[in-house]
Amino acid sequence: MKTLSLKPLFLSAIAALSIISCNKSDAPETPQNRDAALITEFFAKNGPAVERFTVDASTGGVISTSKGTKYKIPAGAFVNASGQVVTGNVVVDIKEITKVSEMILGNKPSTTTDGGILVSYGEFFVKASQNNNQLQLKKDSAVLVQVIAKPAAQIREMPIWDGDSLVTYTSTGYDHENTAVTITQQYAVNKGIQWTQANGYALFNGTTGTLDFKLDSLLNWRNCDVLYNIPGVKTTVMGYFANNFNEETSAAYGGEQPSMLFFKPKNENSLVKLYNVILNAPAGKKGFHSYQTSIPIGLEGTFLAISAVNGKFYAEMKDVTIAAPLAGKTYTGVTFDPQEVSETALLALINQMNSK
Numbered sequence: 001m002k003t004l005s006l007k008p009l010f011l012s013a014i015a016a017l018s019i020i021s022c023n024k025s026d027a028p029e030t031p032q033n034r035d036a037a038l039i040t041e042f043f044a045k046n047g048p049a050v051e052r053f054t055v056d057a058s059t060g061g062v063i064s065t066s067k068g069t070k071y072k073i074p075a076g077a078f079v080n081a082s083g084q085v086v087t088g089n090v091v092v093d094i095k096e097i098t099k100v101s102e103m104i105l106g107n108k109p110s111t112t113t114d115g116g117i118l119v120s121y122g123e124f125f126v127k128a129s130q131n132n133n134q135l136q137l138k139k140d141s142a143v144l145v146q147v148i149a150k151p152a153a154q155i156r157e158m159p160i161w162d163g164d165s166l167v168t169y170t171s172t173g174y175d176h177e178n179t180a181v182t183i184t185q186q187y188a189v190n191k192g193i194q195w196t197q198a199n200g201y202a203l204f205n206g207t208t209g210t211l212d213f214k215l216d217s218l219l220n221w222r223n224c225d226v227l228y229n230i231p232g233v234k235t236t237v238m239g240y241f242a243n244n245f246n247e248e249t250s251a252a253y254g255g256e257q258p259s260m261l262f263f264k265p266k267n268e269n270s271l272v273k274l275y276n277v278i279l280n281a282p283a284g285k286k287g288f289h290s291y292q293t294s295i296p297i298g299l300e301g302t303f304l305a306i307s308a309v310n311g312k313f314y315a316e317m318k319d320v321t322i323a324a325p326l327a328g329k330t331y332t333g334v335t336f337d338p339q340e341v342s343e344t345a346l347l348a349l350i351n352q353m354n355s356k
Helices: 008-014 034-046 100-105 247-251 343-355
Strands: 004-006 050-056 061-064 070-073 089-097 118-130 143-148 157-164 166-174 180-188 194-205 210-215 221-227 234-241 259-265 286-289 300-309 312-321 331-336 339-341
Touching (some): 034 300, 100 343, 210 221, 300 331, 300 343
Antiparallel strands (some): 050 089, 061 070, 089 118, 166 180, 194 210, 234 286, 312 339
8 A cells, every 4th residue: 555645735736646545445535616516416316326235144145236246145254343253134235337337427437557448347346334333254255246247259267356446645744732643534536446456367157147256355346357458559549628628627636527538449348537637738628638558549439528617517429430640749639529418418428328
């Protein structure tokens, strides 16, 4: 885990850096401006829901979600904060993301920490509690997860990815009696989540038609994904908002940004979020850029540009083929012209991304 120790005066300036943290949570960040709050509220209202179940900790059991995923919990699997095995009923909360629209609304795009594009077979978050006290899994215990999936013929196994949605910042200073104090705060990452490869693989089970993997810890996101690799040259994409780019986006060091840009490769269950703000941009060139040389030239896909400005939503969906950079340039530019849309129309655009 990386923890920053910062002078309070410089905290907000340095917080724009991307710092990997080992703190994992599904708690949303509270935005600081009105338009970011509008986006956050919209996502929370329409995003993937939590499903709640009750299981007897002593005997274990099998949980089946509305998406058909099965969670096989062994007997005596849960322990409390003291490491003691618990008995009696345990509440299990599960959130699953299986479609691109849910990746957008849940702010959980499928890219690695270094910008690699992942094709997702499901993202999963599991929490267990008893009497409102969070539980963990006993050492050497695991929940067997079976995800309904039909991988490509050549795929028999795929990596498991560990998702971290928070970064931790530590600031030091002095209190009202001039005593040195340290304050630790957590912020949701602008990229939504940081996926790093975890131990183990999900294995395709031809008998059950599922991808099977073991969940060895709770309270963190897990993902069954394969890297999306297209041979050839890659480019950096600059996404320009011709208008309706919210200037507060540049100051959004954590949580939802009031302007956003997503890209979905054609016919793939995959989502890239371009979250890096273009700096010192003149009018018509404000927006976001991808990771450097991360998007394959010739790749077909669909962009969705979203903004909240002065309490209104703006959006544009654009089908593109990623072009090669112009002569003498190191990037490929794509321009968007987001127009005002209703909340209903915005949700419809997001859902359309599933079929792109």
